[in-house]
Amino acid sequence: xxxEDFDRLLxxxxxxxxxxxxxxxxxxxxxxxxxxNSIDGVECSKYxxxxxxxxxxxxxxxxxxxxxPEPGKLLKNSKIYRFFIVGPKI
Amino acid sequence: MKAGIREFLAEERPEGYYEKLIRDLEEANEKLRxxxxxxxxxxxxxxxxxxxxxxxxxxxxxxxxxxxxxYIPPFNATVVEKLDxxxxxxxxxxxxDEFGFGTLxxxxxxxPLNPFDERYVTGGSSAGSAAATAVLRHHVSxxxxxxxxxxxxxxxxxxxxxxxxxxxxxxxxxxxYANSLDKIGIMARSxxxxxxxxxxxxxxxxxxxxxxxxxxxxxxxxxLIIIDQLIKGVDERIASSxxxxxxxxxxxxxxxxxxxxxxxxxxxxxYYIVSMAEASTNLAKYTGFKYGLKVNDFSKNYNDFFxxxxxxxxxxxxxxxxxxTFVRSxxxxxxxxxxxxxxxxxxxxxxxxxxxxxxxxxxxxPIVTPKVDEAEALSPLEEYGMDSITVPPNFAGLPHVxxxxxxxxxxxxxTQLVTSHFNDMALFDxxxxxxxxxxxxxxxxxxxx
Numbered sequence: 331x332x333x334e335d336f337d338r339l340l341x342x343x344x345x346x347x348x349x350x351x352x353x354x355x356x357x358x359x360x361x362x363x364x365x366x367n368s369i370d371g372v373e374c375s376k377y378x379x380x381x382x383x384x385x386x387x388x389x390x391x392x393x394x395x396x397x398x399p400e401p402g403k404l405l406k407n408s409k410i411y412r413f414f415i416v417g418p419k420i
Numbered sequence: 421m422k423a424g425i426r427e428f429l430a431e432e433r434p435e436g437y438y439e440k441l442i443r444d445l446e447e448a449n450e451k452l453r454x455x456x457x458x459x460x461x462x463x464x465x466x467x468x469x470x471x472x473x474x475x476x477x478x479x480x481x482x483x484x485x486x487x488x489x490x491y492i493p494p495f496n497a498t499v500v501e502k503l504d505x506x507x508x509x510x511x512x513x514x515x516x517d518e519f520g521f522g523t524l525x526x527x528x529x530x531x532p533l534n535p536f537d538e539r540y541v542t543g544g545s546s547a548g549s550a551a552a553t554a555v556l557r558h559h560v561s562x563x564x565x566x567x568x569x570x571x572x573x574x575x576x577x578x579x580x581x582x583x584x585x586x587x588x589x590x591x592x593x594x595x596x597y598a599n600s601l602d603k604i605g606i607m608a609r610s611x612x613x614x615x616x617x618x619x620x621x622x623x624x625x626x627x628x629x630x631x632x633x634x635x636x637x638x639x640x641x642x643x644l645i646i647i648d649q650l651i652k653g654v655d656e657r658i659a660s661s662x663x664x665x666x667x668x669x670x671x672x673x674x675x676x677x678x679x680x681x682x683x684x685x686x687x688x689x690x691y692y693i694v695s696m697a698e699a700s701t702n703l704a705k706y707t708g709f710k711y712g713l714k715v716n717d718f719s720k721n722y723n724d725f726f727x728x729x730x731x732x733x734x735x736x737x738x739x740x741x742x743x744x745t746f747v748r749s750x751x752x753x754x755x756x757x758x759x760x761x762x763x764x765x766x767x768x769x770x771x772x773x774x775x776x777x778x779x780x781x782x783x784x785x786p787i788v789t790p791k792v793d794e795a796e797a798l799s800p801l802e803e804y805g806m807d808s809i810t811v812p813p814n815f816a817g818l819p820h821v822x823x824x825x826x827x828x829x830x831x832x833x834x835t836q837l838v839t840s841h842f843n844d845m846a847l848f849d850x851x852x853x854x855x856x857x858x859x860x861x862x863x864x865x866x867x868x869x
Contacts, residue, residue, distance in 0.1 A: 372766075
């Protein structure tokens with residue numbers, strides 16, 4: 331993996347690290363990805379992806395929308411910062 | 421003497437039993453570092469411990485991660501709730517590899533040590549659960565497996581480790597590692613104790629939509645099938661011990677056959693691709709804001725705030741987040757993630773077809789228990805390679821059990837038995853029969869009556 335791609339990944343993951351740690355982790359990751367490439371030779375196109383190992387019925391939780399009568403109260407006692415609003419627990 | 425849960429619950433405990441139990445356990449824990457929390461208030465019931473990635477109401481649950489330090493769940497996991505209501509008493513939280521990321525139990529601060537010999541690892545990731553089971557005479561541990569986290573430490577600590585069919589035990593209250601792979605299971609000192617607990621905790625749950633209410637069968641098999649690729653390259657001492665075990669089983673009347681399964685060795689890279697992809701999304705919610713560790717410096721901008729908080733992940737967690745994010749990238753998703761899911765389907769089909777005829781049997785681990793310094797010197801890739809035998813059943817969601825079958829140089833060795841989806845009960849029957857002629861050894865018996 332190119333350094334530039336690695337830096338971009340770290341940014342997406344919201345991770346940062348010192349140079350030594352970064353070099354070590356990049357080395358490990360390069361080795362691991364090379365190992366992952368060993369699945370390239372497996373012919374399995376006729377198989378559908380198994381997102382779950384067993385058949386799981388498509389059940390949904392019976393969540394429902396309920397209007398909150400006074401939305402203003404949601405932010406009562408909140409603290410407002412430049413980038414964040416920290417609200418009270420409801 | 422094989423007194424189990426039923427006998428313990430039926431018997432009267434002497435006065436002061438639980439106080440002494442906790443004192444003795446704390447003393448053992450000083451040495452072996454199995455528990456992150458010990459419940460000093462325990463006064464009744466069959467003691468059960470809980471891996472630190474399973475929520476217990478009002479008890480800090482961190483998955484052994486700094487990132488979750490201070491997280492106190494306001495609810496019980498379903499499995500804990502069921503045990504609470506059935507005569508069991510919570511004794512403590514057990515240490516683990518951070519978020520389950522590890523094979524040998526050394527990826528956490530002050531990792532547990534093996535009760536048979538403290539110079540050796542316990543195995544992981546359910547490290548403390550296995551050690552606790554080897555230490556406590558009357559106890560079961562609720563553990564969790566993604567790719568072998570119950571089987572491996574059970575083998576290294578000489579206990580019975582049962583991993584059920586995916587979906588049979590509710591995952592509600594589990595701090596997820598990889599949702600399509602995580603299974604809550606049991607560690608115990610006998611097959612009958614593991615079975616007792618399994619019957620109590622299985623079944624559908626309105627809080628876990630992936631949990632199924634399926635009939636669980638007890639279809640015995642007279643044939644034991646050895647997959648040649650799985651035992652290729654195992655340590656010579658393990659190979660010789662396994663031969664001895666197979667001879668004993670042959671004498672018990674089992675037929676033994678050798679087979680090969682196309683591409684089974686690709687289960688490990690495919691498993692790690694899927695598990696890291698899922699882990700990277702699960703760990704995205706840990707930002708120093710809502711769960712556990714709080715960064716209270718709100719003067720920072722959005723990216724700096726989250727990046728600083730996420731610096732608290734351990735090295736292995738960071739590696740898995742980066743790789744998991746990479747394999748899900750749109751440019752490579754079909755090459756890695758989707759292909760790994762197709763390999764999983766192929767593997768499930770192949771294994772299911774074999775499992776109609778018999779159980780699949782193998783050593784649980786390809787190596788004898790390593791010493792702590794040996795384990796810490798391994799590269800990540802070398803450590804992943806240790807999962808070669810436990811990954812296939814875990815990746816396919818198949819029920820399996822590791823049971824003690826030998827001792828090499830005083831350290832326990834495990835054998836792994838796999839059966840078809842939902843035939844979980846047959847595993848207990850098999851191991852129960854094995855236990856009739858094989859005495860498990862323990863160095864500790866804390867809480868013995």
